[in-house]
Each structure stands twice: as C-alpha cells, then as structure tokens.
Amino acid sequence: MTNAVGSIMRSLTFQTFSNDERSEMQRREEEHKQRELNEIANRIIEKANFPARHLIDLEPEGDGWKKLSSRLASKAGSGFIIGITGARGTGKTLLGAVLARHEAKKKRSSKYQTAMGFFLDVKEAFDGKLSEKAVIESYIKPKLLIIDEMQERGQTQWEDRLLTHLIDRRYGAMHDTLLIGNQTKEEFTKSLGDSIASRIIETGGIAVCNWPSFRTAL
C-alpha cells in the first residue's frame, strides 16, 4: 500500500513539473549548496590566521607556481609533510593560502603561523593564559598546518625539540603540514634536523621555487 502511494506521488511530481522547471529547481538547489559550502569555507579560512594580503582573490601566474599548487592539492589529505623553499617573493605563502582555501571547500580546517609566532604562542603559555599542552594541541588539530618563515628562528635546542615534537605528532595523526622557508634546499634540510627530514622524505619531499619573484616595481 505504501509503495503504491509512493509510486502515485512520484508520478504526480513528475507530471506536475515540466523538464525545464525540474532542471531550474536542480540548478537552484546546486546554487544553494555551493553558497552554503562557500560560507563554511570562508568561516574556516577566517579562523586560519592568514595574512589579509594572501587572501585577496587574484589570478595566479607562472607555470612552475601553478604546477606546484596542483601537486600540493593532489597530495592534500594524505598526511604529507612538505617543505617549500625559494627566494623572496616567489609566492610560497600564497601557495599555502590557496591550498588552505582548496581544503576549506572540503570542510577541512587549516592554521597558518610563522615559526616565530608558534614559539611565541608556546612561550605565552608560561604566563598562564593557556597550558603549553593546550597550545601545542591547537597546532596538532588542524587538518592542514602551514609554518612559514622557518629561517627566522634561533634554532635553540628548546625550539628544535618543540618543532620535532609538533611534526611527529602531526605525522602520527596523518595531518598535512607545509613548512616554508627561504634558504637553499641543503640549508633548509639541515636546519630541520634528521627526524623531520626523514618524515619529509617519506611523505612529501622538498619543493624549490626557482622562478623569479612576483614582487615587481610599479
């Protein structure tokens, strides 16, 4: 009986709307879904702490940049640890922001911070605002973490151990991590230490942005 009623209802529905009306309804439903997804993505990005400059909509240029951007997107979600190094202005931070936006559309969280900012956050825990553990957890939780300006750190034992601990926890959780710096590939690898370098070899590698700077004089 229920099946019969269902079948009548279905045939009525199909008779009530023309093909054009049905495709218009589908289009609107799709538009609504897209709007909702964009709103969720915007909220994720707002929380991710990116510099406003790197959230501006622009049409990216450069074959090398675009190829690396696609490669990052294709590896997203695999639990990668990838290093990106290269000269000033080659679009490294933008690569991170674009990847985060790509991920946000899949409802995956991101966090952006400079290496110095990370250490300052942990040091602030000593003042009692949050526990050190809670600060570190907030860096483990996001599905994508971008640590920028890796060259701007003192490389004290405390910093190195903290960074290794963070990367190892993220490696275990299979959360993606992008480490950005601008030394040579060799200097960059050496500064990361054996433990992080080994995890990078297994999960992603180090990409070198060897194209000219996008920062040009007006």
Ligand SMILES: Nc1ncnc2c1ncn2[C@@H]1O[C@H](COP(=O)(O)OP(=O)(O)OP(=O)(O)O)[C@@H](O)[C@H]1O
């Ligand atoms: N593919 C691109 N196409 C066009 N403009 C870009 C591209 N990538 C970056 N830019 C622009 O170039 C400028 C420098 O980019 P970005 O800050 O990402 O470089 P960076 O490599 O992080 O530099 P730094 O090492 O100094 O931090 C920014 O204004 C950015 O919007």
Ligand SMILES: [Mg+2]
């Ligand atoms: Mg940068």
